[in-house]
Amino acid sequence: MKSISFKLAGAFFIFTLIIESVLFVTLYSSIVDTRINEEVQALQKRGNSHRDVLEKHFDQRTIEHVALMETEAETNVIITDKNRRVLAQSVPGDIKEHLHVEQKNIPRAGIALSNHLNTSKYICTISPIMKGEKTSGYVFMFLETSSIQALVQSITERFIISFGLTGIFTLIAIFLFSRFLTKPIIKLKKTTENIINGRNDISLDMKRTDELGELAASIENLSSGLNRLQKERNDFLSGVAHELRTPITYIKGYADISMRNGLDEKSRNKYLSIIKEETDNLARLVDDVFLLTKMKQPSFTIRKEPVHLHTFIAKEVQKSQIAYSEKRISLSFYAPKDLYASLDEKRFSQVITNLLNNARHYAEPDTKVAVTALKSKGNIIITVADEGCGIPEEERGLIFERFYRIDKSRSRQTGGTGMGLAIVKEIVEHHGGTITVKGRYPKGSEFVITLPAKDK
Numbered sequence: 001m002k003s004i005s006f007k008l009a010g011a012f013f014i015f016t017l018i019i020e021s022v023l024f025v026t027l028y029s030s031i032v033d034t035r036i037n038e039e040v041q042a043l044q045k046r047g048n049s050h051r052d053v054l055e056k057h058f059d060q061r062t063i064e065h066v067a068l069m070e071t072e073a074e075t076n077v078i079i080t081d082k083n084r085r086v087l088a089q090s091v092p093g094d095i096k097e098h099l100h101v102e103q104k105n106i107p108r109a110g111i112a113l114s115n116h117l118n119t120s121k122y123i124c125t126i127s128p129i130m131k132g133e134k135t136s137g138y139v140f141m142f143l144e145t146s147s148i149q150a151l152v153q154s155i156t157e158r159f160i161i162s163f164g165l166t167g168i169f170t171l172i173a174i175f176l177f178s179r180f181l182t183k184p185i186i187k188l189k190k191t192t193e194n195i196i197n198g199r200n201d202i203s204l205d206m207k208r209t210d211e212l213g214e215l216a217a218s219i220e221n222l223s224s225g226l227n228r229l230q231k232e233r234n235d236f237l238s239g240v241a242h243e244l245r246t247p248i249t250y251i252k253g254y255a256d257i258s259m260r261n262g263l264d265e266k267s268r269n270k271y272l273s274i275i276k277e278e279t280d281n282l283a284r285l286v287d288d289v290f291l292l293t294k295m296k297q298p299s300f301t302i303r304k305e306p307v308h309l310h311t312f313i314a315k316e317v318q319k320s321q322i323a324y325s326e327k328r329i330s331l332s333f334y335a336p337k338d339l340y341a342s343l344d345e346k347r348f349s350q351v352i353t354n355l356l357n358n359a360r361h362y363a364e365p366d367t368k369v370a371v372t373a374l375k376s377k378g379n380i381i382i383t384v385a386d387e388g389c390g391i392p393e394e395e396r397g398l399i400f401e402r403f404y405r406i407d408k409s410r411s412r413q414t415g416g417t418g419m420g421l422a423i424v425k426e427i428v429e430h431h432g433g434t435i436t437v438k439g440r441y442p443k444g445s446e447f448v449i450t451l452p453a454k455d456k
């Protein structure tokens with residue numbers, strides 16, 4: 001199975017199983033060692049206490065008495081002289097073979113021979129019976145290893161049961177935990193698949209505040225961003241198609257008329273000049289669309305450099321002067337001589353040209369248009385104010401959108417496609433600035449560009 005919950009549970013289980021095994025084995029061996037040591041020490045203690053009695057009375061009566069005492073106990077004793085000849089023993093039998101001990105000098109505290117646990121029938125301790133500095137005999141104590149093995153066996157059985165139960169509980173816990181963890185991931189995966197398949201109405205409805213909740217919120221944002229983009233693209237395409245339709249209809253219509261027989265030279269020229277004008281409009285529209293699309297690309301950059309605003313605005317005003325004079329609109333400007341702004345001059349020239357063209361188009365003859373630049377609160381403010389028809393308040397936010405025109409028919413006469421302010425806004429924003437428009441009293445509009453005085 002390839003599912004993430006299975007992989008996660010499997011990995012967790014193997015990991016915990018290894019840790020549990022190490023812990024169980026360590027605990028098991030330390031418990032078993034402790035229990036065996038306890039048994040051996042008890043045996044040694046018992047041997048030593050017999051030895052203590054025998055040191056005081058090393059006579060036949062006491063020796064036999066000690067041996068007799070052990071016949072009733074689980075343990076056995078053999079008492080020997082210093083040459084390991086048996087003086088008394090609690091059970092008859094082959095137990096004597098254990099009397100052979102390599103070690104010569106046995107300390108008074110005695111020694112334990114517990115390492116025979118698996119190979120021999122008994123574990124054994126030796127306690128020397130001392131008389132002054134000399135050894136006069138030995139007390140050998142024996143405990144059958146079968147009793148210790150039974151003890152070890154019962155500990156082992158308990159450990160195996162506990163280990164099995166822990167393993168089962170761990171497996172269940174890990175499975176439930178991994179399901180809990182992976183369920184939202186699977187939901188997110190399904191949702192992204194839906195987005196890929198073009199479904200827009202996604203709602204994850206995850207009320208989590210952790211990373212998965214954040215991921216869900218990001219996916220929802222991504223989806224709504226995609227929707228917006230899709231809508232923008234559709235609007236843009238239908239806008240372009242709509243703007244193309246009118247000039248193409250004009251061009252086709254006037255081309256048909258121009259081709260009619262018997263048309264006089266004057267009329268033909270008039271129709272051809274309309275075709276030329278519409279073709280120019282088309283070319284301008286295509287240029288604008290191309291420029292705007294280019295500016296929307298993340299790779300688009302502008303090259304800013306310090307620009308002396310007085311010189312820059314004077315030049316822009318100069319360029320528009322003739323067209324303004326033709327419409328008898330006065331064009332003035334003001335900018336302090338020491339004011340600089342960081343601009344891409346070529347692009348920003350397009351901003352001022354578009355605003356001046358609009359002011360001229362939408363203003364009546366014998367009115368005034370003024371361009372000003374000044375510094376205020378750390379920003380550079382450039383304004384273009386006219387005494388034209390003005391823009392209704394509710395449409396002031398909309399005119400910066402592509403293809404948006406207030407009066408479609410009137411704009412048509414001027415050849416406007418509604419792209420000018422969209423391009424202006426894009427360029428200003430690429431400079432880190434903003435553009436707004438406000439009304440003027442008694443009539444007219446004022447476009448206000450705010451640019452940061454210093455580059456960030």
Ligand SMILES: Nc1ncnc2c1ncn2[C@@H]1O[C@H](COP(=O)(O)OP(=O)(O)OP(=O)(O)O)[C@@H](O)[C@H]1O
Pocket residue numbers: 354358359362363386388389390391399400404405406407411415416417418419420421422445
């Ligand atoms: N100074 C102004 N006074 C009144 N209305 C304006 C002014 N400037 C712009 N507008 C309105 O805003 C609309 C959008 O302007 P924009 O410059 O984007 O498009 P356009 O001038 O119609 O066409 P284009 O600039 O692409 O040739 C215009 O159609 C016009 O209705």
Ligand SMILES: [Mg+2]
Pocket residue numbers: 354357358416420421
């Ligand atoms: Mg315009």
